[in-house]
Amino acid sequence: MADTENLVPPPPAEAAPLMTPINLILISFFVVMAYLKLRPSPPVTLPKGPAPVVFKTFTPKTLLPNNGTNNQPVYLAVRGKVFDVTPGRNFYGPGGPYQNFAGRDATRGLACGSFDESMLTEDLEGPLDDLKGLGDDEMDALRGWEERFTEKYLAVGKLVPANSEEAKEAGL
Template sequence: MLLLPGRGLLLGLAAVAVAVMAARLMSWWSPSAGFRLFVPGELARYRGGPGDPGLYLALLGRIYDVSSGRRHYEPGAHYSGFAGRDASRAFVTGDYSEAGLVDDVSDLSFSEMLTLQNWLSFYEKNYEFVGRVIGRFYGEDGLPTPELTQVEAMITKGLEENKQELKEKQKFPPCNAEWSSTRGSRFWCSQKSGGVSRDWIGVPRKLYKAGAKEPHCVCVRTTGPPSDQTLDNPTHSNRGDLDHPNLGDYTGCPPLASTCSFPL
């Protein structure tokens, strides 16, 4: 595959990030000494109220002492519902009702699992890990349950999908876009459109993706071999990725224009 300047480095870093995160997940969830096991009823005592032994919350079965963030989690605070329990689902859904403050994440998507992973990273960095909850994610022996193993697999899959999305974004960076009630719509490409720095500008095209209701505007390279061919392939058409089967033209826009305007 053709690797444009800077693209190989970005993809390499993405691959490293996936490997590092997978290793980190394994270290977070593997057996280790120096932590307590709590049953849910015991953890419920740690809500930070008068006479309570502490202020803890759990995420994916891992318990953190959040006393240093008391103003966020103590009784009456905005996130008090998280204290004394594992409310992993609410970290994604924002449902702070009793029905929503639960640990069932079995129907979350890959991207939602990545949100949980980001929250897990936040608590690992900012609060002290103190134990594990016996139940959905850890057994009485403190070892991960099959459900936690499934969560780990989904997070790893989500990281891989992010890596693939980064790869596609390097190939087809999003267009710049604007709309005005007086001038209509305009799409245009630049060397930094879509937040992707590159040494080419490209032309606007519609990119159709499986499962998407509508195409979205991307910038397409117009010279050199297609991205799925090597530089030394003698048969390429020197049209970049213009002939990709998932692309479509904008009606009324010159085929090699870097800007497409659609007046009202």
């Protein structure tokens, strides 16, 4: 027992300082993470884009100004449907290879594969083209064009004769 009398108690454990560099880094990291998690999110806003287009009724005369001149959109009609072909302004707008069809009923010209002015309806107050005289090949070509326009462009309206009941109801 003599050996136990000479034993010295161990020194008390030293407390590590709280503000060590690694602790400061960890505390900073947690504060930043908490801020990122709890900060308010910005309000949701709708993307800005072109103004919405309302589906309208057109007559050949009211369709005509939509030919891409004077900053107007470029519309054309195929079998009574009016398409906004403004994204294809290089083709259908002023100076493009299909510019004759801008603001017009392009049905017969597309069916016949002709850009000639004679393919366009001359009497804007008269009836729409009834497509008489077109053969099966022309009708097939027309269906192909119609599908292409339906897939690629937005339909913005319908084309009706100037003196029709629909035109009168639409105030045209």
